[in-house]
Amino acid sequence: MRTRQRFPRHRWLRPRWVVAVIVIAAVGMATFVIIGDYSEPSGPRALTSDEVNRLAITRFRNYEAGGRAVTITVPTTAGGLVITGSIDYRAKLGYGVVRGTGRDTSGDGLIQWNTTTVFVHPMANAPTEAPASPPGSAWHRRPLQTSGSSLDSSLLIALSLGSDRPDNAELLPQNGAAWVGPDQVSGHRVDVMSGPGTPAKPGTAGNVRYWIGSDGTMHRVQADVASEPRPVAIDFDTQAYVPVQPAPGVTPTR
Structure with missing residues (x-):
């Protein structure tokens, strides 16, 4: 009796099926990635109603908080200045340490200011943080x-960047406000929105950008100034907020 010869099963059948599944999965993943890339259009574009409302309340949020810790990066032809300190948005009074970068170190020291006057306290070796109580002289x-x-x-x-009431939401789009794009600041997801320079932002050259969180909190601002080709940058909550105490002779403006 002849024995039927058994031929081995072709091993390429299973791998071909697996390859087909992998290809289908890859196509599906590519489709997902493509859709994901276009889920948020690139700016600028018109603001949504939610974005308009957040932009309208962002300055009020600063006033509501009372004060914010700030780092202000100032462009200058000699290298730049960095001010680290706090702003009391109800008293309209700022205070901090100013330090120069590059060749611009002659003005290092403490600085305090309101809407009409600048007070400086020169220091050869300026500290990294301003003392909570300003010096009584000099x-x-x-x-x-x-x-x-x-x-x-x-x-x-x-x-x-602080106001005792929200801005007029209806006027913001008319004045050129727009959504620029998404970003992150110190771990916070934000929307970058642009707004025109206005009398409320003196010295601006027609372009202000706001990094605003989902609740309207302001995390960063960049503003063009007429005297410099580079923008001023103002970052919030870069250190702990220290309540601002007026230096001798400084009058808060409300």
Whole structure:
């Protein structure tokens, strides 16, 4: 009796099926990635109603908080200045340490300012943080310049980022406000929105960008100034907020 010869099963049948599944899965994944890439259109575009409302309340949020810790990066032709401190948005009073970068170190020291006057306390070795209580003497005062100074423009812009009431949401789109794109600031997901320069932001050259969280909290602002090709940058909550105490002779403006 002849024995039927058994031939081995072709091993390529199973791998071909597996390859087909992998290809289908890869196509599906590619489709998902493509759809994901286009789920958020690139800006600028018109603001949604939610974005308009968040932009309208963002300055009020600063006022509501009372004050915010800030780092202000000021462009200058000699290298730049960095101010680290706090702003009391109800008293319209800022205070901190100013330190120069590059060649611009001659003005290092403490600085305090309101909407009309700048007070400086020169220090050869400025600390990284301003003392909670300002020194009682050796302050020099000068009028705050409303034009021609990137430092003074930056100080005014920083003070203007708080308001005792929300902005008019209906007027923001009419004045050119737009959504620019998504971003992250210190772990916070934000929307970048642009707004025109207005009298409320003195010294701006027609372009202000706001990094705003989902609840309307302001995390960063960049503003063009007429006296410099680079924008001023204002970052919030870069350190712990320290309530601002007026230096001798400084009057808060409300």
